[in-house]
Each structure stands twice: as structure tokens, then as C-alpha cells.
Amino acid sequence: MHVVIMGCGRVGSTLAHNLEARGHSVAVIDQDADAFRRLRPDFAGVTVTGAGFDGDVLRQAGIERADAFAAVSSGDNSNIISARLARETFGVVRVAARIYDQRRAQVYERLGIPTVATVRWTADRMLRHLLPEGNVEIFRDPTSTVSIVEVPVHKDWIGRPVRALEQATGARVAYLIRFGIGTLPTVSSVVQEGDQVFMLVTDDMVAAVTSVAAAPEGGQ
Helix, strand or coil: CEEEEECCCHHHHHHHHHHHHCCCEEEEEECCHHHHHHCCCCCCCEEEECCCCCHHHHHHCCHHHCCEEEECCCCHHHHHHHHHHHHHCCCCCEEEEEECCHHHHHHHHHCCCCEEEHHHCCHHHHHHHHCCCCCEEEEECCCCCEEEEECCCCHHHCCCEHHHHHHHHCCEEEEEEECCEEECCCCCCECCCCCEEEEEEEHHHHHHHHHHHCCCCCCC
16 A cells, blocks of 8 residues: 655654555655654655645655555644545545544544544554554453454445345444444444444454455355
8 A cells, every 4th residue: 555644743653654564655744854854764655845735745745646645743724634635636545634623523524534633542543544454443341252343344335234244244233433423233224335334243253254344245
């Protein structure tokens, strides 16, 4: 994947190093060229000085071929404007924005842009919005037997009943996050575009559930 990051503070630099360590190509944008000193000497990615909401700056960073975009500067307005530009103008599918004001974060999530408010922010949480691989554990019961994990689903599941996904994986859908709001599935619920799906699993089920959900229905 190629990932563009706007903001090279502690958050952006940590995110850049984590992404590069996972084998992804990275471009970092910041208006202050001195900010790039936070990057390690062995950082192999691209650095671009400029505003992340400037189309020409984004193009220099490779936004036209980007698989993901993270807006983690210190300004809410800059972050959300650049995130919307990346998604709506350049068609980047995986976009996440850091927002300091939690109330505004909820509004932006309803626009379909995942946001990470300061109080619940970590570089790892940004990674889970940007990278398709792996599962993020949200909850584990006191006996350490059952957990809730976010399960990425294949686009072919969109429009299909949640019950069909449960039958195919053998796991229960605990809840969905839709437009930034948690939703309990019902017998008539269907998977919609942009849904985040969280499933109840045991450790021995995780790999199989992930595999089935990540494939087209009937593809496993």
C-alpha cells in the first residue's frame, strides 16, 4: 500500500515509522520543513513541505495512487478538509482524521470519515482504520475465552443479510458501527457500505472467521 500522512508531529512520525516497518510506502506532508526531523534517518519515504489541503501538494505526495490517507496535524479544520479532499476528489477509500473536538468528530463520522479524537487516540488505532489486514480486539471476557474483534468484510457482502454472514462464518455479529453510531443487528439487518463489523469469537475461530468474511460469499 501507499499511504499519505498529513502532519509530522509525534503522531504522524510514529504512524509513518509503523507503516514503513510493515512494508508500506509512505509520504508525509507538513507545512513546517523542520517537522521532518522527527523522522528517523533511515526513513525511506517521501516528505513534502506544504498544506495537506492543497491539491498540488497532495499530488506530490502521491495521493493519486494512494491506498490510504491519514490527517493527523494539530488543526481540526485542516484535518477534516484534507480528509474530505482525499476521499471526495482523489477517491482514496481508506481515510482517517484526527479531531480534537469529540463533538465535531461525531459529526464528521456521520459523513463517512472515521475520526480519532485526542482522548482515545493512539498510532495503533490510526493503523486499524488504514490497513485492511489483521483483527483488532475490542473486548475479552473475564475467562479469556470469548472476545469481540472487528472483522473486515469483502465488498460482495454489501447488501447481504447479517444472518448470512453469521451462518457462513459460524460467529455472531455483536454490533455494527454505521455512520459513526453503534447499531445492534436485527433479523432483518443487512450489511451496508462503510459498515464496521464486530463479531463474537473464540481464539480458535478468528482465522477462519476472518478468512470467510474477507472473501466473496461462497468464496471459501
